[in-house]
Every structure is written in C-alpha cells, then in structure tokens.
Amino acid sequence: MKTNFVFERLKILFGLCRVFGLAMLLGFAHRVDAATINIGCDANELVNAINTANANPDADTLELATSCVYNLTVVDNTDAANGPNGLPVITSDITVNGNGSTITRASSAPAFRLVQIDSSATLTLNQLTLTAGDPGMGAGGSGWDGGAIRNRGVLALNYSAITSNNAGNGGNDNGSYGNGGHGGGIYNVGMLTVTASDFSSNTTANGVGSRVGGDVGDGGGIYNLGTLTITASNLSGNKTGDGAGQYGSSGGGNGGAIYNAGELTITSSTLTNNATGDTCNGSGGAIYNANAGELNLSSSQLTDNRTGVGGYSYGSTTLRNNIIANSTAGGNCSGALADDGGNLRWPDTDTSCVGAFGDPKLGTLQDNGGLTRTMALGADSAALERGVAANCPATDQRGQTRPDPSGTICDSGAYESELRPVIENTDFRVLYNGWLGEANTNVSGTTYRVSSIKNDKVTFKFTGASVAWIARKGPDMGKAKVTIDGVDKGIVDLYRATEQWQFKKNYKNLTNAKHTLVITVTGTKNAQSSARTVGVDGFKMGSTVTEDTALNVQYNNWSGKTNVAASGGSYHASKKKNATARLTFTGTQIKWLTAKGPGYGKADVYVDGVRQGTFDLYASSAQWKVEIGFTGLSAAQHTIEVRVFGEKNAASSGTMVIVDGFQGATTVP
Structure with a gap:
C-alpha cells in the first residue's frame, strides 16, 4: 500500500492531532452545529456512517480512524447508467476527515469504483487516500467512467491522494468497439476543487474488441466536463490506455493527466511524467483541452510528459509564468495558445509552445518541503526571476512566499527558489x-x-x-x-x-x-x-x-577577509581609488552584493562600460548582504564593474568599498 505523502508531511509539520483542531488551523473547518460521526477502523462502519449522513438533512462530518486502511470487498450499489460503487452514493452534505487513512478496493473484490456523488450533494475529503478503484466493464459496451470517483455534485479534495485507480475496460460487443472508460482517477461533470493533493499512477482503460478495438478512455488522472480548479498539487505518472483488437484500436486516449472539455484552472502545480497510450499516439501528454474547454494555466510546470502530439488545445488556453519543457515524445504544445507572459519553454529546438527559450534545470520530483512533491530549480535555471510580477501568486506549490526575499521577481513555474545564484567574492570569475x-x-x-x-x-x-x-x-x-x-x-x-x-x-x-x-x-x-x-x-x-x-x-589593492555576516562568510575590500572588481555574465539583471557601515566610502558601477551611478556605502551601523541591482538588460553577455571612487560621505570615517559577491538569474562563462 502506498503511503499518503501529503499526510506524512502533515504529521511532520503538525503532529498526529485530531483534524477537528487541524481543520480550523488550515482553514477548512466544518459547521460547528454539524453532526459528527466517529468511525472505527472498519469498512462496514464507514458504509453505515455514510448511509446515516445521507439520511440527515444537515451537514455531517465523518471522523475516520487515524492511518487506517478501509478495505472494501463488495459492491454496495450499482447505478444502471454509471456502474458499480463500493460506497453508498453521496446524496447529502458530507465532510470526511481522513486523518491519513486509505480507502481501497480489496484485491480479491469485484470491480467497482469507490464512490459516486449525486448532483445535489457536496463531499469534502481531507487527508485521505483513495486507491485501487476500478468500475470494470460495461456489459457489451463502453467501460465505466471514474476509477475512484464519479462526481456530479460539488467535490473538494484537500491534502489528499488519488492513486493507482483505473477507469473501466470496454466490453466486447460482437467483437467490435468496446470503448474504455474516462477519468482514471476522477470523472467530473460537477464542480471539483483540488488543493495540495496528489494524483499519481491512475490510468484509463484499454478499448477492447476481438476484431476492432474500441477507443481508449481519455483523462488518465481526471476527465473534466464541469468546473475544475487545481492549486498547489502534483499530477504524475498518470496514463491513458492502449487500444486492443485484431485490426487495432479506433483511437488513442487523450490527456495523460487531464482531459478538459469544461472550465479548468491550474495554479502552482506540477504535471510530470504523464503519458497517452503507447499504441495509438493520443494527444496531450499532460493536458488535452477540447474544443469546448477553457484552460487557464499559471505558475505551473509541465515537464517530461509523453504523447504522440504535445499538450493539445482546441479550446481557449491562456498561459502565464509556466515552465513547459522536455516532452519525451511529440512536441511540448499543439494548438492555439495565448501567452500572458513569464512562460519558459525548452528545448530550443521545440517551437510548438510559447514563451522564452531557456533550460529550467529541474531537479527530480521529490519532497522539497510543503505538502506535495515538487521539482526544484537548479542554481543556474533559466526560470529564476523569469515570471511577470503581475501574474505571480502569493505562494508557490510548497506555500513559500513569492517572490523569495532574496529576489525581486517571482520565478516561472511551481517552485520559488530560495537561493539565487551567488558568485562569491572568492570565485575565480570575479x-x-x-x-x-x-x-x-x-x-x-x-x-x-x-x-x-x-x-x-x-x-x-x-x-x-x-x-x-x-x-x-x-x-x-x-x-x-x-x-x-x-x-x-x-x-x-x-x-x-x-x-x-x-x-x-x-x-x-x-x-x-x-x-x-x-x-x-x-x-x-x-x-x-x-x-x-x-x-x-x-x-x-x-x-x-x-x-x-x-x-x-x-x-592589487583588494584584500580578502572573513566575516560570518557576509555571503559565504567572506568578502573583498579596497580603498585604493580606481581599484576595480569585474564580472562577465549572461542575463537580463544582476545584483552587486556589498556592505554598508560607518567606515565605508563611495563606488562607481559600470555595466558594459556605461556608468550606472555613484553609490554611497555609508551607514551609521553595519549592514551586510546589501543588494544593489541593475535590471532591464538585454538577454546577452554583459560585464559589471565596481570601481572604488576614493571619496566618502562627510559622516563616514573611511573610503573602503566591499565586494561580497554578485547575484542574479544569470549564467557565468
């Protein structure tokens, strides 16, 4: 059984507390007058509790046992139009506080999805993992939709995981056209909100037919016909299936992570290593935006996804402050895209997308802090301070402030780097x-x-x-x-x-x-x-x-010295008039790291031989890691030069100038 990564992070951050208090801390507290049902570690108790809550006209909260595995072994109900379910259909307003528990279909159980939500119902899932759902074949027709959940109402996932679920296989109708079900994780025709959650290793089923295979299901992670909002979440390793049949499939699945024909908004999230079917070359390794779809993608990362045709859009698509890179088959993008600024694309041989070219230098998908896995930016990533300020959300996927205090502009993508590349004063390139x-x-x-x-x-x-x-x-x-x-x-x-x-x-x-x-x-x-x-x-x-x-x-006249307050613990200093320190770099901005104090003088700064001004380093008390920035440069090679002016403020006791280093979203030869 896979561990709920989100809950493990919550245990580290908050300890094993009751969600009653945690819910208020995290901002999704339920109504104080709602009925609360405490449930032991027993699947039958869970089924009975849902039936009780459905019968209650008021909102109810179900408190699951901590870190329990609820093994569902039998079909609870079968919807003739939508297939079998392991839990009662949700018909009321219910909040489930999972406390790190898992609801799963037992390996020996018949085929069923885990739960279905009625159009009049609201379901909120907190700190819960849903896994191994599979509604199976439709008799003589298409497979059932929604491996874990089929939602017609209002569904909210907070700090939860949808993992290793599968939409149903198509049946064999006289040897032809058994289409696979859609939405390996969730099939949504209502309103779905996903916050700080993980979708991983979900699949849509293969089309089945002894002569001509049916269409593969779309939306390996999520199939959306309604309204879908995803924030600070991870979608990785999701996949659409392959066609089957003596004469091949009628078509490949689209949307390795998400198929969208509704309204889709994604912010500060990572979509990586998703794929469409191997056999039929579906479209949209990460996202397929259909003609009726509206997609707004902001401050997110789509990387290392695989498909026959890149992230595909027939509908309205707006991109802002994203990283879209390194599709391992097919292009990064396809279709009509609106560039709202701050986007980064790579490699530079792929012209299918929008935005500036630059290698994001992404790390592996792992725990970098926060509640979901992320991909950190390398020290020389082209995504550093690439974003458009007006489009920056307040925090990144991990909840870190944007922009980072050491920067002036937010980074592109879902990860805000805490460390800007610093060229220390001892670096041989200075x-x-x-x-x-x-x-x-x-x-x-x-x-x-x-x-x-x-x-x-x-x-x-x-x-x-x-x-x-x-x-x-x-x-x-x-x-x-x-x-x-x-x-x-x-x-x-x-x-x-x-x-x-x-x-x-x-x-x-x-x-x-x-x-x-x-x-x-x-x-x-x-x-x-x-x-x-x-x-x-x-x-x-x-x-x-x-x-x-x-x-x-x-x-010459530059002396190296140590001070724990300096960047890297050291700095260079000179008071000799016209002594210079220079750095050649490639980038659109650069910061000189210096210090101010009662004994410091003035310095001239030049960029490419053009004087940027005289800077007075006097201050009544010592100030370290002072940043003096220069922006608006062309994306080319430049040289910054700090030159000792040899003069001082009248209040200063000396003319010393400090070079503590240089910093910026730059590359250095």
Whole structure:
C-alpha cells in the first residue's frame, strides 16, 4: 500500500492531532452545529456512517480512524447508467476527515469504483487516500467512467491522494468497439476543487474488441466536463490506455493527466511524467483541452510528459509564468495558445509552445518541503526571476512566499527558489583589476589567475622559512618581478617553448617569521614569447598549498577577509581609488552584493562600460548582504564593474568599498 505523502508531511509539520483542531488551523473547518460521526477502523462502519449522513438533512462530518486502511470487498450499489460503487452514493452534505487513512478496493473484490456523488450533494475529503478503484466493464459496451470517483455534485479534495485507480475496460460487443472508460482517477461533470493533493499512477482503460478495438478512455488522472480548479498539487505518472483488437484500436486516449472539455484552472502545480497510450499516439501528454474547454494555466510546470502530439488545445488556453519543457515524445504544445507572459519553454529546438527559450534545470520530483512533491530549480535555471510580477501568486506549490526575499521577481513555474545564484567574492570569475580567473584541469585546485597589465600585483602573506610560488610556463608567458618583505628577489621569466603546469619557483632560507611576498607584472617578455602574461596558480609552504582563490591571496589593492555576516562568510575590500572588481555574465539583471557601515566610502558601477551611478556605502551601523541591482538588460553577455571612487560621505570615517559577491538569474562563462 502506498503511503499518503501529503499526510506524512502533515504529521511532520503538525503532529498526529485530531483534524477537528487541524481543520480550523488550515482553514477548512466544518459547521460547528454539524453532526459528527466517529468511525472505527472498519469498512462496514464507514458504509453505515455514510448511509446515516445521507439520511440527515444537515451537514455531517465523518471522523475516520487515524492511518487506517478501509478495505472494501463488495459492491454496495450499482447505478444502471454509471456502474458499480463500493460506497453508498453521496446524496447529502458530507465532510470526511481522513486523518491519513486509505480507502481501497480489496484485491480479491469485484470491480467497482469507490464512490459516486449525486448532483445535489457536496463531499469534502481531507487527508485521505483513495486507491485501487476500478468500475470494470460495461456489459457489451463502453467501460465505466471514474476509477475512484464519479462526481456530479460539488467535490473538494484537500491534502489528499488519488492513486493507482483505473477507469473501466470496454466490453466486447460482437467483437467490435468496446470503448474504455474516462477519468482514471476522477470523472467530473460537477464542480471539483483540488488543493495540495496528489494524483499519481491512475490510468484509463484499454478499448477492447476481438476484431476492432474500441477507443481508449481519455483523462488518465481526471476527465473534466464541469468546473475544475487545481492549486498547489502534483499530477504524475498518470496514463491513458492502449487500444486492443485484431485490426487495432479506433483511437488513442487523450490527456495523460487531464482531459478538459469544461472550465479548468491550474495554479502552482506540477504535471510530470504523464503519458497517452503507447499504441495509438493520443494527444496531450499532460493536458488535452477540447474544443469546448477553457484552460487557464499559471505558475505551473509541465515537464517530461509523453504523447504522440504535445499538450493539445482546441479550446481557449491562456498561459502565464509556466515552465513547459522536455516532452519525451511529440512536441511540448499543439494548438492555439495565448501567452500572458513569464512562460519558459525548452528545448530550443521545440517551437510548438510559447514563451522564452531557456533550460529550467529541474531537479527530480521529490519532497522539497510543503505538502506535495515538487521539482526544484537548479542554481543556474533559466526560470529564476523569469515570471511577470503581475501574474505571480502569493505562494508557490510548497506555500513559500513569492517572490523569495532574496529576489525581486517571482520565478516561472511551481517552485520559488530560495537561493539565487551567488558568485562569491572568492570565485575565480570575479576579476580584481587585471587579474582574470581561468579554469583548467591541469592546475592546482582547477583554477588560476592571470594578468598581462603592467604593475598588476599579487600579494601573499605567510609565516614560515620558505615558500614556493606555483605558476605556469608556456610559449605565451611573460616576466614577473618578485619581492619578499620589500627585498628584490629578481625577475622570473615564465617563457617555455612547451607548456609546464604547476611550475614551482622556490624561495628558501627565510627567517621562520611572518613575510610578505609580492609578484608584479613587468609588462615585458622573452623575445620568443607571444605575450606578457603572468599566472598565479597558488603558493606552497611545506605540504600546505594555498589556492589562488584563498582570501589571504591579495590581488592589487583588494584584500580578502572573513566575516560570518557576509555571503559565504567572506568578502573583498579596497580603498585604493580606481581599484576595480569585474564580472562577465549572461542575463537580463544582476545584483552587486556589498556592505554598508560607518567606515565605508563611495563606488562607481559600470555595466558594459556605461556608468550606472555613484553609490554611497555609508551607514551609521553595519549592514551586510546589501543588494544593489541593475535590471532591464538585454538577454546577452554583459560585464559589471565596481570601481572604488576614493571619496566618502562627510559622516563616514573611511573610503573602503566591499565586494561580497554578485547575484542574479544569470549564467557565468
């Protein structure tokens, strides 16, 4: 038996409490004057309680035993028009508080769906799993609809799961045209509201016929002819069936997760790994929106669904702030779509959908917090801060605030990332004056710094009697001057006809004390060299290697320092006028992470050589992780440069400028 993921999350968040109190906390409390029926862990008690509630003209609440499995073994009733049911047809106003329990059709039981709701009735299900429903074959005709539930009234699912149900197989009518039933999980012709719930592994049945197979049922998870609203939910692994018959099926099932011919609104939800039948190439791996359908899809993710024809729409479809990506067969979309902004599509070879192209870098479907499973965004996801602000819901699928406090615009899709990509101040891609960081697997620690600008300096302070400068020799390398404690140690020629990685220039016989080593780019070269580059791969003292990114390696006038309040626990600082820190990135916006305080000065910021303004970092008290943002850039490569201005606010005691890092929905070369 599958565990109700939603209830397991509720246990973690709230403990095993009675839903009477929990219902009020979560906002779906029932009427205080309603009758309450407590039910033991017995399927017959459940049937009797529903009959009692149906006979009561007032609203009733059924309290199920905690974490019980209610095994239904017999057919309770058969509707001649709609097939057999394991529970009494709901004809009144009933709330079922499941307390993490499961209602299932026993493996040895005859075919039946679990429950049917009359057009005059209202049923609310809280914290309940419904599984293994299967209404079976219609005699000599189509299979029955709605594997778990057939709804003609008003149905609300809160924090519940509909899993592993199957709509009925078609019967064999003289060898031909036995159509499969629709709605593997739920068949809805009334009003259905789904909140923080899970639909998984539901299927519609195969069409059956010994000569010509019938149509496969539509809507692997849900078949909707009424009004359907889905919020903060997960629909995954649902599937329409395959046709059967000597001469094949008359058609494939449409809508792996949802078939819609009514009104459908989906917000902050994930639809992934759903599929239409393997044999007949149905349409709409996630959603099929029929001609009569109206679909509004917002801040959701449709990914890795499989179909013959992509997510299909004959009817009205409006998309806003969604991720639609990586359909594993067929295109991502098909039909007429209205783009309301903030949509992301991938791969860029699929032009069937709407929105900007970009890889969402989605994680696996798993518990990322909240009540339903989600797919997290990678640190370099193109969905970060891609949404249109006017279309952002207040929270994501997990209930996290949108936008995240570290961002300015919500992310596209169902998941709001807490972490924006931060390029730390120690990252080799941040340039300090002329010192460019590069990556290479041949070097120590995989990164090193190079400069060919005359008088650029690297300063390394250490304690010991010897030190080795780790460098690179090659046909494009120049010359550097080395001093220790101000004493000239000569010029080092880094030219070599062939490359030599991790070359070590040793300096021995020093006093066992504190020393300062300075490497200066001379701007000169060997006559045979093609360039004047000087490289710093790191420093070695005994068996200890200090990498080029270490805080105690100082580039020109930028000193690395630590502070627990800084991003990543470190920062770089300089008060030398015109000292620069630069980052090249691709994206439409970037933030400079800095600090303010009583001893800080002013800095100029340039983007692509255009001055963005002078920024005063003075504050009467220390402020860390200060964000200074620049937006409205083209979707191209840009360079941001922070330049020490050398002046200060009259109230400040110094001109220090801090580079704590850079942040944004960007990629960095």
